[in-house]
């Protein structure tokens with residue numbers, strides 16, 4: 001009787017330990033990879049190549065007259081140069097053939113899109129560096145992969161609530177819920 005109990009005791013601890021280690025491995029290593037679906041940009045657009053052409057950030061990312069952010073450039077803006085092939089890069093040929101000539105807008109992946117219930121305006125944040133909130137794309141030759149959370153649908157790189165609130169607190173800006181959640 002005593003013996004049986006003792007062996008049952010240790011027989012329980014080891015499978016428990018193995019189970020614990022396996023679930024830890026799952027949660028810390030495998031699960032994050034399962035919930036994030038990795039995608040590359042439809043076109044490998046190089047910011048540095050275009051910076052070398054002397055283009056300013058505001059040539060493509062600018063405020064409209066009503067203060068809203070034009071965000072992403074349209075094909076018309078790219079067509080100012082790309083009606084003729086400008087170089088040998090296959091990414092350019094792909095862009096011209098599959099999007100520009102067909103009049104299809106490029107479905108760029110946005111690293112920073114917020115849930116619908118979050119209100120954000122670039123105008124209120126004019127004067128900050130883009131990199132205070134975004135990955136440093138201005139200096140990138142190849143855009144980083146985009147990680148979409150398959151449960152929430154949002155990107156992994158989306159700024160978290162505490163990051164917004166930290167800067168607001170430092171700048172003496174209100175962190176009342178209704179400021180950001182409309």
Ligand code: HEC
Nearest residue numbers: 045050055056057059060108110111112130134137138143
């Ligand atoms: C020729 C047009 C063009 C110019 C000039 C340009 N960009 Fe972009 N930018 C794009 C396009 C197209 C995308 C979307 C594809 C991508 O993310 O690579 C983008 C995306 C971005 C994003 C990503 C937003 C997000 O969260 O997904 C940031 C940040 C950005 N650009 C910053 C800059 C900065 C800083 C500069 C100046 C150094 C700049 N851009 C100049 C065309 C341009």
Ligand code: HEC
Nearest residue numbers: 061069070071072110112113114120125128129130132133
């Ligand atoms: C204070 C933080 C912050 C700063 C500074 C900032 N952004 Fe953003 N940006 C965001 C957020 C948040 C979003 C997502 C907005 C949404 O989901 O409605 C975004 C979205 C974008 C997008 C996607 C298209 C769009 O219009 O939503 C682009 C492109 C972009 N930003 C470029 C820039 C560039 C270029 C700069 C610097 C000139 C910049 N941002 C500065 C936070 C910021």
Ligand code: HEC
Nearest residue numbers: 044045046049073077078080081086087088089091092095
């Ligand atoms: C002011 C002119 C100009 C504008 C506007 C412009 N480009 Fe370019 N782009 C160039 C030049 C020049 C090259 C070739 C550089 C080389 O290969 O030496 C280039 C190269 C490229 C390439 C291949 C190299 C790379 O990886 O980026 C792609 C893709 C591209 N452009 C896409 C775009 C898109 C999309 C837009 C609009 C958002 C755009 N370009 C707007 C001038 C421009």
Ligand code: HEC
Nearest residue numbers: 118119120121124128132159163164167168171173179180
């Ligand atoms: C780098 C600092 C910084 C970060 C990061 C930041 N903010 Fe702000 N935000 C400010 C400042 C400063 C103001 C006040 C601007 C003013 O009053 O002119 C402000 C004001 C606002 C306002 C009120 C302005 C209006 O249009 O009524 C909203 C909403 C807001 N931020 C949302 C956000 C959200 C959402 C995020 C995160 C995605 C964020 N902010 C991240 C600095 C920041």
Ligand code: HEC
Nearest residue numbers: 114115118159160161162164165168174175176177179180
């Ligand atoms: C400065 C802007 C800002 C303020 C102020 C703010 N939020 Fe948020 N909130 C966000 C952003 C951005 C997200 C989406 C990103 C995330 O999930 O962290 C978010 C997400 C959430 C979510 C979704 C769950 C989650 O955490 O992902 C809840 C719930 C929420 N906020 C509640 C609140 C409440 C309650 C308050 C007031 C006490 C508040 N928020 C104040 C910016 C803000």
